[in-house]
Amino acid sequence: MGQATVSINNRTYGVGCEDGQESHLRALAETVDAKVREIGGDTSGLGETRLMLMGALLIADELETARASLAAETAKVRALEDEVARSEARAVVALEAAAARLEQMAGR
Secondary structure, three states: OEEEEEEEOOEEEEEEEOOOOHHHHHHHHHHHHHHHHHHHOOOOOOOHHHHHHHHHHHHHHHHHHHHHHHHHHHHHHHHHHHHHHHHHHHHHHHHHHHHHHHHHHHOO
16 A cells, blocks of 8 residues: 655644556645635634535535536537437438439439
């Protein structure tokens, strides 16, 4: 098992992780640290636990917003894919009709 040392709000923590995930864990900790520092100035007097909680809640809110946006964009892509499929089906019908008409004209 891997181990990484991270710093959040000027405090150092040793955190276990899967082998090879140490740099990823440090990058995540940098995100948490940035969020905690962002709100730390606005909420002087909060204890460390509350500061971490507020940071975690803000990050969770950002994640939920991103998930909702992804779901909306995924729905748009699916709708466009359905429209493409319908257009292709109409094109096949039109081409088959044109081919039949050309064969009919050639047979005259």
